[in-house]
Amino acid sequence: SAVISQKPSRDICQRGTSLTIQCQVDSQVTMMFWYRQQPGQSLTLIATANQGSEATYESGFVIDKFPISRPNLTFSTLTVSNMSPEDSSIYLCSVGLAAGPYEQYFGPGTRLTVT
Protein backbone atom coordinates (compact mmCIF):
# COMPACT_ATOMS: atom_id res chain seq x y z
CA SER A 1 0.00 0.00 0.00
CA ALA A 2 0.96 3.68 0.03
CA VAL A 3 0.35 6.69 2.27
CA ILE A 4 -0.82 9.71 0.36
CA SER A 5 -1.28 13.27 1.57
CA GLN A 6 -2.96 16.19 -0.13
CA LYS A 7 -2.77 19.91 0.43
CA PRO A 8 -4.90 21.85 1.01
CA SER A 9 -7.61 19.72 2.59
CA ARG A 10 -10.18 22.36 1.71
CA ASP A 11 -10.37 25.83 0.26
CA ILE A 12 -12.89 28.48 -0.67
CA CYS A 13 -11.92 30.43 -3.77
CA GLN A 14 -13.38 33.23 -5.83
CA ARG A 15 -14.39 32.66 -9.42
CA GLY A 16 -11.75 33.49 -11.98
CA THR A 17 -8.86 32.49 -9.72
CA SER A 18 -6.74 29.35 -9.76
CA LEU A 19 -5.90 26.77 -7.09
CA THR A 20 -3.04 24.30 -7.07
CA ILE A 21 -3.53 21.03 -5.19
CA GLN A 22 -0.51 19.04 -4.09
CA CYS A 23 -0.28 15.27 -3.77
CA GLN A 24 2.61 13.61 -1.94
CA VAL A 25 3.27 9.86 -1.72
CA ASP A 26 5.50 8.11 0.80
CA SER A 27 7.06 5.84 -1.84
CA GLN A 28 8.03 6.03 -5.49
CA VAL A 29 5.18 5.22 -7.83
CA THR A 30 4.91 5.12 -11.59
CA MET A 31 1.39 6.35 -12.14
CA MET A 32 -0.66 8.93 -10.33
CA PHE A 33 -4.28 9.72 -11.06
CA TRP A 34 -6.46 12.76 -10.46
CA TYR A 35 -10.21 12.44 -9.92
CA ARG A 36 -13.08 14.82 -9.41
CA GLN A 37 -16.02 13.90 -7.21
CA GLN A 38 -19.07 16.10 -7.03
CA PRO A 39 -21.06 15.92 -3.78
CA GLY A 40 -22.82 12.58 -3.40
CA GLN A 41 -21.58 11.40 -6.76
CA SER A 42 -19.07 8.90 -8.08
CA LEU A 43 -15.49 9.59 -9.08
CA THR A 44 -14.63 10.90 -12.52
CA LEU A 45 -11.07 10.52 -13.78
CA ILE A 46 -9.53 13.80 -14.89
CA ALA A 47 -6.10 12.62 -16.01
CA THR A 48 -3.29 10.14 -15.54
CA ALA A 49 0.14 11.51 -14.67
CA ASN A 50 3.31 9.61 -15.50
CA GLN A 51 6.62 10.97 -14.33
CA GLY A 52 8.64 12.51 -17.14
CA SER A 53 5.85 12.77 -19.66
CA GLU A 54 2.75 14.82 -20.34
CA ALA A 55 -0.39 13.89 -18.47
CA THR A 56 -3.09 12.01 -20.36
CA TYR A 57 -6.49 13.68 -20.07
CA GLU A 58 -9.89 12.05 -20.21
CA SER A 59 -12.64 13.21 -22.49
CA GLY A 60 -14.11 16.46 -21.26
CA PHE A 61 -10.98 17.61 -19.46
CA VAL A 62 -8.31 19.82 -21.02
CA ILE A 63 -4.81 20.80 -20.05
CA ASP A 64 -5.53 24.54 -20.11
CA LYS A 65 -8.19 24.10 -17.44
CA PHE A 66 -6.47 21.38 -15.37
CA PRO A 67 -2.70 21.60 -15.84
CA ILE A 68 -0.82 18.82 -14.07
CA SER A 69 2.81 18.55 -13.07
CA ARG A 70 4.70 15.41 -12.15
CA PRO A 71 8.26 16.44 -11.34
CA ASN A 72 9.30 13.21 -9.63
CA LEU A 73 8.08 9.78 -8.58
CA THR A 74 6.55 10.91 -5.27
CA PHE A 75 4.82 14.20 -6.08
CA SER A 76 2.22 15.71 -8.39
CA THR A 77 0.12 18.85 -8.59
CA LEU A 78 -3.23 19.61 -10.16
CA THR A 79 -4.21 23.19 -10.89
CA VAL A 80 -7.82 24.18 -11.34
CA SER A 81 -7.66 27.30 -13.50
CA ASN A 82 -10.06 30.17 -14.03
CA MET A 83 -12.49 28.63 -11.58
CA SER A 84 -16.26 28.84 -11.76
CA PRO A 85 -18.87 27.58 -9.26
CA GLU A 86 -19.23 24.44 -11.42
CA ASP A 87 -15.70 23.48 -10.35
CA SER A 88 -16.83 23.08 -6.75
CA SER A 89 -16.02 19.46 -6.01
CA ILE A 90 -13.76 17.12 -4.13
CA TYR A 91 -10.49 16.48 -5.93
CA LEU A 92 -8.66 13.26 -5.14
CA CYS A 93 -5.32 11.91 -6.19
CA SER A 94 -4.48 8.24 -6.23
CA VAL A 95 -1.56 5.99 -7.04
CA GLY A 96 -1.62 2.65 -8.81
CA LEU A 97 0.28 -0.52 -8.09
CA ALA A 98 2.81 -1.52 -10.74
CA ALA A 99 1.72 -5.16 -10.65
CA GLY A 100 -1.54 -7.04 -10.28
CA PRO A 101 -4.10 -6.60 -8.87
CA TYR A 102 -3.63 -2.96 -9.95
CA GLU A 103 -5.60 -1.45 -7.14
CA GLN A 104 -5.31 2.22 -6.40
CA TYR A 105 -4.74 4.00 -3.12
CA PHE A 106 -6.27 7.39 -2.54
CA GLY A 107 -5.36 10.59 -0.81
CA PRO A 108 -7.81 12.21 1.62
CA GLY A 109 -9.11 14.63 -1.01
CA THR A 110 -9.36 18.41 -1.34
CA ARG A 111 -12.78 19.98 -0.95
CA LEU A 112 -12.99 23.02 -3.21
CA THR A 113 -15.78 25.58 -3.04
CA VAL A 114 -15.90 28.32 -5.65
CA THR A 115 -17.98 31.41 -4.86
Next chain:
Amino acid sequence: AQTVTQSQPEMSVQEAETVTLSCTYDTSESDYYLFWYKQPPSRQMILVIRQEAYKQQNATENRFSVNFQKAAKSFSLKISDSQLGDAAMYFCAYTTATGANSKLTFGKGITLSVRP
Protein backbone atom coordinates in the same frame (compact mmCIF):
# COMPACT_ATOMS: atom_id res chain seq x y z
CA ALA B 1 -16.47 0.26 -23.15
CA GLN B 2 -16.52 -1.16 -19.68
CA THR B 3 -19.34 -0.10 -17.41
CA VAL B 4 -20.08 -0.70 -13.74
CA THR B 5 -23.67 -0.53 -12.48
CA GLN B 6 -24.83 -0.11 -8.93
CA SER B 7 -28.59 0.12 -9.20
CA GLN B 8 -29.41 0.64 -5.51
CA PRO B 9 -28.66 4.21 -4.43
CA GLU B 10 -29.29 3.58 -0.73
CA MET B 11 -29.56 0.72 1.70
CA SER B 12 -30.07 0.39 5.41
CA VAL B 13 -29.14 -2.41 7.81
CA GLN B 14 -29.64 -3.07 11.50
CA GLU B 15 -26.50 -3.21 13.57
CA ALA B 16 -25.17 -6.80 13.84
CA GLU B 17 -27.20 -7.91 10.83
CA THR B 18 -25.96 -8.85 7.37
CA VAL B 19 -26.35 -6.77 4.23
CA THR B 20 -25.50 -7.38 0.58
CA LEU B 21 -24.62 -4.62 -1.86
CA SER B 22 -25.09 -5.38 -5.54
CA CYS B 23 -22.86 -4.59 -8.49
CA THR B 24 -22.89 -5.67 -12.10
CA TYR B 25 -20.38 -4.87 -14.81
CA ASP B 26 -20.01 -5.19 -18.51
CA THR B 27 -16.76 -6.09 -20.25
CA SER B 28 -15.45 -8.07 -23.18
CA GLU B 29 -12.15 -8.74 -21.41
CA SER B 30 -11.36 -12.10 -19.89
CA ASP B 31 -8.73 -10.88 -17.42
CA TYR B 32 -9.64 -8.09 -15.03
CA TYR B 33 -9.92 -7.07 -11.41
CA LEU B 34 -12.83 -5.94 -9.30
CA PHE B 35 -12.82 -3.90 -6.12
CA TRP B 36 -15.09 -2.53 -3.46
CA TYR B 37 -14.12 0.82 -1.96
CA LYS B 38 -15.62 2.45 1.11
CA GLN B 39 -15.87 6.23 1.48
CA PRO B 40 -16.99 7.40 4.93
CA PRO B 41 -17.94 11.03 5.60
CA SER B 42 -14.25 11.77 6.11
CA ARG B 43 -13.91 11.42 2.28
CA GLN B 44 -11.04 8.95 2.53
CA MET B 45 -11.44 6.19 -0.06
CA ILE B 46 -10.59 2.88 1.57
CA LEU B 47 -10.05 -0.36 -0.31
CA VAL B 48 -12.33 -2.97 1.25
CA ILE B 49 -11.76 -6.04 -0.87
CA ARG B 50 -10.40 -7.13 -4.24
CA GLN B 51 -11.20 -10.01 -6.59
CA GLU B 52 -9.10 -11.29 -9.46
CA ALA B 53 -11.32 -12.52 -12.31
CA TYR B 54 -9.16 -15.59 -12.91
CA LYS B 55 -9.76 -16.81 -9.36
CA GLN B 56 -12.87 -18.90 -8.84
CA GLN B 57 -12.74 -18.58 -5.07
CA ASN B 58 -14.62 -15.64 -3.64
CA ALA B 59 -12.47 -13.13 -1.75
CA THR B 60 -12.97 -12.66 1.99
CA GLU B 61 -11.61 -10.02 4.35
CA ASN B 62 -12.83 -10.48 7.92
CA ARG B 63 -16.52 -9.46 7.94
CA PHE B 64 -16.49 -8.60 4.24
CA SER B 65 -16.91 -11.15 1.48
CA VAL B 66 -17.88 -11.10 -2.15
CA ASN B 67 -20.09 -13.24 -4.35
CA PHE B 68 -18.33 -13.18 -7.71
CA GLN B 69 -20.35 -14.63 -10.56
CA LYS B 70 -18.17 -14.25 -13.66
CA ALA B 71 -20.65 -15.59 -16.19
CA ALA B 72 -23.36 -13.31 -14.88
CA LYS B 73 -20.89 -10.40 -14.51
CA SER B 74 -22.01 -9.86 -10.97
CA PHE B 75 -19.88 -8.82 -8.00
CA SER B 76 -21.80 -8.29 -4.77
CA LEU B 77 -20.39 -7.37 -1.36
CA LYS B 78 -21.67 -9.00 1.80
CA ILE B 79 -21.08 -7.29 5.13
CA SER B 80 -21.65 -9.55 8.11
CA ASP B 81 -22.23 -8.41 11.70
CA SER B 82 -22.72 -4.81 10.54
CA GLN B 83 -21.21 -2.13 12.72
CA LEU B 84 -21.96 1.57 13.04
CA GLY B 85 -18.57 2.30 11.48
CA ASP B 86 -19.64 0.54 8.30
CA ALA B 87 -21.93 3.46 7.47
CA ALA B 88 -20.45 4.98 4.34
CA MET B 89 -20.73 5.22 0.59
CA TYR B 90 -19.56 2.06 -1.16
CA PHE B 91 -18.23 2.00 -4.70
CA CYS B 92 -17.74 -0.98 -6.93
CA ALA B 93 -14.81 -0.59 -9.34
CA TYR B 94 -13.27 -2.44 -12.26
CA THR B 95 -9.93 -2.42 -14.03
CA THR B 96 -8.33 -4.46 -16.77
CA ALA B 97 -5.03 -6.14 -16.16
CA THR B 98 -2.85 -3.95 -18.33
CA GLY B 99 -0.39 -2.50 -15.90
CA ALA B 100 -0.06 0.31 -13.42
CA ASN B 101 -1.79 2.76 -15.74
CA SER B 102 -4.95 0.71 -15.64
CA LYS B 103 -7.81 3.06 -15.05
CA LEU B 104 -10.49 2.33 -12.51
CA THR B 105 -14.08 2.48 -13.69
CA PHE B 106 -16.41 3.22 -10.79
CA GLY B 107 -20.07 2.57 -10.25
CA LYS B 108 -22.32 5.36 -9.00
CA GLY B 109 -22.03 4.17 -5.44
CA ILE B 110 -24.47 3.14 -2.76
CA THR B 111 -25.03 4.88 0.56
CA LEU B 112 -25.21 2.42 3.41
CA SER B 113 -26.71 3.46 6.72
CA VAL B 114 -26.50 1.33 9.87
CA ARG B 115 -29.30 1.53 12.43
CA PRO B 116 -28.31 1.11 16.08
